[in-house]
Structure formats: C-alpha cells, structure tokens
Amino acid sequence: MAEAPVRRPTLAVVGATGSVGAVLLQILSQHADIWGEIRLVASPRSAGRKLTLRGEEVEVVALTESVFDGVDVAMFDVPDEVSAQWAPIAAAKGVVVVDNSPAFRMDPDVPLVVPEVNPHAARVRPRGIIANPNCTTLSMIVAIGALHAEFGLRELVASSYQAVSGAGRAGVETLRAQLSLVSGSELGTTPGDLRRAVGDRTGPFPEPVALNVVPWSGTLCEDGWSSEEMKVRGETRKILGLPDLKVAVTCVQVPVVTTHSLTVHARFQSEVTVARAREIIATAPGVVLFDNPAAGEFPTPADVVGTDPTWVGRVRRSLDDPAGLELFVCGDNLRKGAALNTAQIAELVAAELTAM
Amino acid sequence: MAEAPVRRPTLAVVGATGSVGAVLLQILSQHADIWGEIRLVASPRSAGRKLTLRGEEVEVVALTESVFDGVDVAMFDVPDEVSAQWAPIAAAKGVVVVDNSPAFRMDPDVPLVVPEVNPHAARVRPRGIIANPNCTTLSMIVAIGALHAEFGLRELVASSYQAVSGAGRAGVETLRAQLSLVSGSELGTTPGDLRRAVGDRTGPFPEPVALNVVPWSGTLCEDGWSSEEMKVRGETRKILGLPDLKVAVTCVQVPVVTTHSLTVHARFQSEVTVARAREIIATAPGVVLFDNPAAGEFPTPADVVGTDPTWVGRVRRSLDDPAGLELFVCGDNLRKGAALNTAQIAELVAAELTAM
Numbered sequence: 109m110a111e112a113p114v115r116r117p118t119l120a121v122v123g124a125t126g127s128v129g130a131v132l133l134q135i136l137s138q139h140a141d142i143w144g145e146i147r148l149v150a151s152p153r154s155a156g157r158k159l160t161l162r163g164e165e166v167e168v169v170a171l172t173e174s175v176f177d178g179v180d181v182a183m184f185d186v187p188d189e190v191s192a193q194w195a196p197i198a199a200a201k202g203v204v205v206v207d208n209s210p211a212f213r214m215d216p217d218v219p220l221v222v223p224e225v226n227p228h229a230a231r232v233r234p235r236g237i238i239a240n241p242n243c244t245t246l247s248m249i250v251a252i253g254a255l256h257a258e259f260g261l262r263e264l265v266a267s268s269y270q271a272v273s274g275a276g277r278a279g280v281e282t283l284r285a286q287l288s289l290v291s292g293s294e295l296g297t298t299p300g301d302l303r304r305a306v307g308d309r310t311g312p313f314p315e316p317v318a319l320n321v322v323p324w325s326g327t328l329c330e331d332g333w334s335s336e337e338m339k340v341r342g343e344t345r346k347i348l349g350l351p352d353l354k355v356a357v358t359c360v361q362v363p364v365v366t367t368h369s370l371t372v373h374a375r376f377q378s379e380v381t382v383a384r385a386r387e388i389i390a391t392a393p394g395v396v397l398f399d400n401p402a403a404g405e406f407p408t409p410a411d412v413v414g415t416d417p418t419w420v421g422r423v424r425r426s427l428d429d430p431a432g433l434e435l436f437v438c439g440d441n442l443r444k445g446a447a448l449n450t451a452q453i454a455e456l457v458a459a460e461l462t463a464m
Numbered sequence: 465m466a467e468a469p470v471r472r473p474t475l476a477v478v479g480a481t482g483s484v485g486a487v488l489l490q491i492l493s494q495h496a497d498i499w500g501e502i503r504l505v506a507s508p509r510s511a512g513r514k515l516t517l518r519g520e521e522v523e524v525v526a527l528t529e530s531v532f533d534g535v536d537v538a539m540f541d542v543p544d545e546v547s548a549q550w551a552p553i554a555a556a557k558g559v560v561v562v563d564n565s566p567a568f569r570m571d572p573d574v575p576l577v578v579p580e581v582n583p584h585a586a587r588v589r590p591r592g593i594i595a596n597p598n599c600t601t602l603s604m605i606v607a608i609g610a611l612h613a614e615f616g617l618r619e620l621v622a623s624s625y626q627a628v629s630g631a632g633r634a635g636v637e638t639l640r641a642q643l644s645l646v647s648g649s650e651l652g653t654t655p656g657d658l659r660r661a662v663g664d665r666t667g668p669f670p671e672p673v674a675l676n677v678v679p680w681s682g683t684l685c686e687d688g689w690s691s692e693e694m695k696v697r698g699e700t701r702k703i704l705g706l707p708d709l710k711v712a713v714t715c716v717q718v719p720v721v722t723t724h725s726l727t728v729h730a731r732f733q734s735e736v737t738v739a740r741a742r743e744i745i746a747t748a749p750g751v752v753l754f755d756n757p758a759a760g761e762f763p764t765p766a767d768v769v770g771t772d773p774t775w776v777g778r779v780r781r782s783l784d785d786p787a788g789l790e791l792f793v794c795g796d797n798l799r800k801g802a803a804l805n806t807a808q809i810a811e812l813v814a815a816e817l818t819a820m
C-alpha cells in the first residue's frame with residue numbers, strides 16, 4: 109500500500125525585505141526543502157517587489173490578516189512594534205509564530221528556543237508563539253550551553269564587540285557612509301574631530317561608529333544598564349534554565365559589518381580542564397573550535413561572516429581560578445544570530461506538524 | 465641674601481621621532497617648563513632632522529653613549545631591544561632612565577610607576593631605571609587604583625578594545641591603508657573577503673583590522689595567553705602592590721586610531737555603592753566621570769583621543785554581586801598610556817633632583 113502523501117506545511121516570511129529577511133531567503137533556498145508554499149510579506153511599501161527564493165521569483169505581499177489564511181508557520185523579522193501587534197493576530201488564526209523581536213522573549217508563556225540547547229521547549233507554546241533570542245545572546249549561547257551541560261555554569265562575565273548590521277540595514281548604511289568620510293583623512297586623532305565630521309549622520313547609533321567603539325546599545329533600563337545588556341542576561345538565564353545565574357554583560361558597538369564577537373569569562377561548579385573544554389567545543393553541534401594562536405588561528409569576524417556555526421577560540425583556563433574559563437566567541441548575527449536560528453526553530457515545528 | 469640659582473635638569477628624549485616621541489614633544493612644550501637642555505635622540509636614520517620643541521627647532525642626534533654626557537633624566541621610547549641594550553648604558557652613566565618598554569617592568573629592582581597611584585615607588589630605583597607600564601594597563605589603572613584605595617580590590621575581569629597606534633606608526637599606517645581599500649566596497653560581508661582583499665598588507669597585526677576585531681596582541685605565552693594579557697595582569701598586580709590579585713584579561717585590537725577602551729568587572733572586599741564609586745571617580749586626580757546615558761554621555765575614543773585623563777562611564781553595580789562594579793574606561797594610549805605618564809614620572813624625578 110502506498111503511503112499517504114505528506115502535506116508540506118505552508119510558511120509565511122514576514123519582513124522578507126529586511127536584513128534578516130534577506131538571509132532567511134538564502135537559508136530557505138539552501139536547506140533541505142521541507143516547505144510547500146512560502147509567502148513573502150513586508151510593509152505596503154514593498155508590495156509587488158519580486159525576490160528570489162528557491163531559484164524562483166516570488167512577489168512580496170503587504171501584511172494583512174488574510175496573508176495568514178492557510179499558513180502553518182510564520183517567521184516574523186520586522187520592527188518590534190509590528191511583531192507585538194501582528195504575532196498574536198497570526199497566532200489567533202492557528203499559525204505557529206516564530207518571532208525574532210524582543211516583544212515576547214521574557215513572557216513565561218512563550219518559549220525562547222535555541223535548537224542545539226533547548227529544542228524540547230519549542231513544543232510547549234501556550235500562546236502559539238515561539239521567541240528567537242537576541243543576536244548577542246545567540247552569538248555565544250550554543251558554545252556556553254555545551255560547556256554548561258558538562259561543567260555546570262555558575263557565573264558569566266561577557267563583553268561584546270557588536271556589528272552594525274545588528275541595527276538592520278540602517279546600521280550598515282551608516283557605517284558605510286561614515287567610512288567614506290574617514291577614509292583618506294586624519295580623522296580620529298584630535299578630541300571630537302570624528303563627532304564634528306559625522307555631525308548628525310549617526311543613524312541608529314548615539315555616536316560615530318567608524319574609527320570608534322560605542323559602549324551603548326538599546327534603551328536605558330534601571331541603574332544604568334542598557335536594554336541590550338539586560339536582554340543577554342535575561343535570555344541566557346531563560347534558555348539555560350538557570351534563573352539565578354550570575355551574569356554581567358557590557359555591550360559595545362564596533363565598526364564591523366556583520367558578526368558579533370564576545371569575550372567570555374565563565375565560572376563553573378567544578379574544576380575545568382582546557383583539554384576537556386576543547387573536546388566539548390570541538391564536538392558540540394553548531395560549534396567550531398578555532399584555537400591555535402601559534403598558527404595564527406583564532407576567530408575574527410572577517411573569517412566567520414557568512415557561516416553558520418558559533419566559532420570559539422582563545423580557550424584558556426583562568427589563571428587564578430581552576431573552575432574558570434576564558435573564551436573568545438564569534439557568530440554571524442544575521443545567520444545564527446537571527447535568520448538561521450529562526451529557520452531551525454521553524455523546521456523543528458514543521459517536523460512536529462508533519463509527524464502529527 | 466639672594467637664593468642660589470637652581471640648576472634645571474638636563475633631559476634626553478630617546479625615540480623622539482616615534483609615535484610616542486611626537487606626543488612627548490607636545491607635552492614637554494605644554495607642561496610647566498622645568499627642564500634645562502632637552503636633547504632629542506633617535507636612530508642614525510633620523511640624525512639631522514629638525515623637530516619643534518618648546519617653540520624652537522631642535523636637531524635630532526643619533527643614539528650613542530656620548531649623548532648621555534651631562535644628562536640627568538632620559539626618557540626611552542624606542543623598540544624593546546633598543547631599550548634593553550641602552551637603558552643600562554645610560555643608567556651606568558648616572559642618568560635616571562624612565563623606560564617605556566616591557567624590558568624592565570617586571571624586574572623586582574625596577575619600580576613600575578603611575579604617579580597618581582604609587583608615586584613613592586619612583587624613589588627606590590636600585591638599577592637607576594624606572595619603568596612605565598604598558599598602555600593597556602595605563603588606560604585603566606588610575607581609575608582602578610582610586611577605587612581600590614577605598615574598597616579593596618579582590619578581582620578584575622577586563623576586556624580591551626585596543627587602538628592601532630598601540631602598535632606604533634606602522635599600526636596607524638596599516639589601518640589607514642586598509643580603510644581606503646574597504647571604503648566604498650561591500651567587503652566584510654562574505655567569508656574571507658576582507659582577508660583576500662588585504663592579502664599580506666596586515667602590517668603589525670595577524671589579521672585585517674579594518675572592519676574587523678582581532679583577539680590577539682603580542683606573542684604567545686604559556687597556556688594560550690598573549691604577552692599583552694600577561695603584561696596587564698602582572699603590571700596591575702605590581703602597581704597596586706597586590707601580588708595575588710585575581711586578574712583575567714582578554715586583549716582585542718579594534719579599528720580605532722588612538723585611545724584604548726576597556727570593559728572592567730571589578731570585585732571588591734566589601735559592598736560598594738554606585739553613588740560612592742561615582743564620587744571617588746569624579747574626584748580622583750587624573751580621572752573624569754562621564755556617565756549619564758540618558759543624556760548620551762559615556763566615553764568613546766572619539767571624545768577621549770588627545771586628552772590626558774582616564775575617562776570612566778557606564779558605572780553600574782553588578783546585578784548579582786553587591787561587591788561588584790562594572791565600568792567602561794577609555795584612555796589615550798599615546799598620552800596617559802605612554803608619553804604623559806613618562807613625562808609625569810620624569811617630572812617627579814626632576815623635582816626630587818632639584819630638591820637635593
């Protein structure tokens with residue numbers, strides 16, 4: 109007897125024309141094709157535009173309630189307020205929403221999922237919404253999760269080196285415009301010269317980002333913390349299931365186009381060895397060990413951009429703490445940091461729906 | 465009765481034509497003029513060049529033993545091996561040497577001095593040499609020293625965002641050349657594109673530094689640590705007189721011309737309050753508090769370059785540790801990070817010699 113043909117689930121990509129959307133379309137064209145129809149959705153501004161997907165031209169449609177008719181899974185990669193408004197509308201129509209905004213991440217009824225770390229969490233979604241973590245959290249969490257599973261994490265101190273594409277297309281355009289301004293000049297050598305040259309062309313950043321580093325990302329929360337720092341702390345605790353984990357993060361923007369980097373000082377429950385830590389990193393799914401300084405091997409954004417895994421280098425045991433490890437971690441903020449993790453979650457859900 | 469005229473001490477600036485040398489000449493022209501003759505010394509390549517000092521043209525002379533005849537104090541800002549060879553020669557002639565290389569910093573018979581933190585140490589110099597700390601240490605130590613004096617430091621976790629002029633003129637030229645290459649291009653968006661475009665034009669850095677961050681500085685020490693990281697640890701312990709201080713540092717190069725930044729996670733012996741920490745930072749000599757994110761105030765290299773103090777912002781109490789503080793610190797690596805601290809030490813010595 110022939111098997112019943114499996115219905116391939118219908119997918120909607122909301123925000124298909126954005127930075128994350130563009131990478132999602134690439135990934136959907138490259139991964140094993142499990143989807144039936146894929147609808148591309150954006151603002152009315154983009155309606156009628158044609159984008160290439162799975163080797164074909166697909167027309168973008170404007171976001172309305174009816175775009176969700178017959179849709180099984182929807183990925184949302186749109187501004188936060190658009191997600192906050194529209195994700196519940198789609199979910200109310202029975203769509204499983206995978207949302208990339210911060211709107212629902214800390215909601216106890218919304219799972220926050222990293223397929224390599226807590227895939228089981230995706231199955232329990234009382235609101236029909238699954239949240240995708242922030243790109244900074246995602247750039248380190250797969251490696252940290254693997255080490256935690258072995259050694260038991262007690263404390264994290266992390267500092268970020270964040271790429272401008274974390275602030276969307278506007279971030280990239282701002283850096284490119286500022287770079288053409290500083291190239292061939294002597295800027296960056298006298299107090300305030302960069303600020304004067306850039307004027308109000310700072311785009312989504314509070315200060316010039318070319319030839320500079322900016323220790324601020326997001327909005328002001330309590331006691332001087334930035335929203336980006338609070339996200340990394342809250343999300344790391346939620347994903348690892350460690351509500352009391354000690355976390356201290358400082359988030360800094362750097363003039364890199366794509367790929368977030370972090371220095372990580374991690375303290376564990378028991379003594380660690382570098383040999384075992386390297387073994388874990390080298391064998392964990394989604395993680396690459398790139399760590400041989402004698403041969404010039406350590407991850408940098410220039411090597412990591414465009415790739416899927418979390419790259420880990422500079423693995424050292426803390427000199428004054430046998431339970432501490434130091435790492436330098438890089439992850440493409442548009443791939444694992446956004447589009448790839450979203451696609452992986454959607455694929456988990458599709459597998460579950462197809463199996464039913 | 466008229467006072468005897470005070471003899472003004474004679475100074476030699478060895479390495480007057482370098483990056484640090486250039487800033488030294490500015491500082492010597494701006495500070496209260498306590499010096500008699502000032503001799504400018506460099507390699508034979510520069511002999512005969514004229515440099516402006518105290519509003520006058522001064523001819524550079526080549527480094528030989530006789531340039532130290534009659535000299536009281538000599539500042540050395542030359543490659544490490546030149547310091548290692550020549551500082552003892554000058555000291556043997558009775559010159560007090562203030563050396564900016566790593567050659568003598570960890571020698572127990574050589575004091576390592578930061579005038580705001582341990583000025584008394586400059587008086588005990590069995591070898592006639594006083595060492596100036598590394599620029600990364602200097603970019604944070606004045607602020608850390610002030611907080612330590614009040615709260616008692618137990619542990620430091622720091623990550624650096626180091627400017628290319630820390631690698632001398634070659635570092636700056638390399639970044640400028642790479643910037644003209646990336647400006648107007650789409651580089652930094654596909655794996656390895658930057659590395660291919662830059663080729664072997666990486667100058668003193670192991671990887672492209674434009675549109676990139678490079679988690680390596682110096683040479684390879686034991687267990688995967690870089691020499692720059694080991695310097696910051698050893699020097700911080702020596703300057704603060706805390707030989708067992710827990711220190712974990714990761715040093716990263718960023719595409720900034722001048723001014724090193726650091727994120728600092730500091731744990732103290734007793735509970736800290738942000739209010740008291742801010743008071744200490746605001747009143748400590750050589751430190752500026754610039755910390756009001758609501759008004760867009762936090763230090764960035766673009767603001768700090770060309771200025772003398774250590775700038776401190778993003779002052780927060782660790783959320784999970786009442787004895788912990790988080791800071792973002794910036795210091796001009798050519799001023800306080802090198803030339804200014806050297807000049808301050810030389811002025812301490814001059815005051816001591818003149819008082820004798």
Ligand SMILES: NC(=O)c1ccc[n+]([C@@H]2O[C@H](COP(=O)([O-])OP(=O)(O)OC[C@H]3O[C@@H](n4cnc5c(N)ncnc54)[C@H](OP(=O)(O)O)[C@@H]3O)[C@@H](O)[C@H]2O)c1
Nearest residue numbers: 123125126127128150151154185186209243274276277446
């Ligand atoms: N960039 C990252 O690294 C990153 C990482 C993690 C999470 N995220 C999150 O992902 C989301 C998108 O980021 P992005 O960087 O891709 O932004 P982006 O490049 O600015 O793109 C925004 C997308 O949202 C669409 N959009 C805007 N307003 C809309 C509306 N009213 N109705 C329907 N669609 C609308 C845009 O369509 P039009 O082209 O028609 O304007 C575009 O497709 C944000 O929530 C962000 O927080 C970003």
Ligand SMILES: NC(=O)c1ccc[n+]([C@@H]2O[C@H](COP(=O)([O-])OP(=O)(O)OC[C@H]3O[C@@H](n4cnc5c(N)ncnc54)[C@H](OP(=O)(O)O)[C@@H]3O)[C@@H](O)[C@H]2O)c1
Nearest residue numbers: 479481482483484506507510541542565599630632633802
């Ligand atoms: N840049 C920083 O942020 C920084 C901070 C702290 C410490 N330092 C230390 O300061 C020193 C100088 O750094 P820099 O950045 O100023 O380097 P730089 O720009 O490359 O200048 C090097 C200087 O040394 C002179 N020199 C080279 N070889 C010599 C020789 N055989 N005899 C006499 N003079 C010689 C050069 O003279 P010519 O012009 O004749 O070649 C030039 O004046 C190094 O030890 C470095 O580790 C630098």
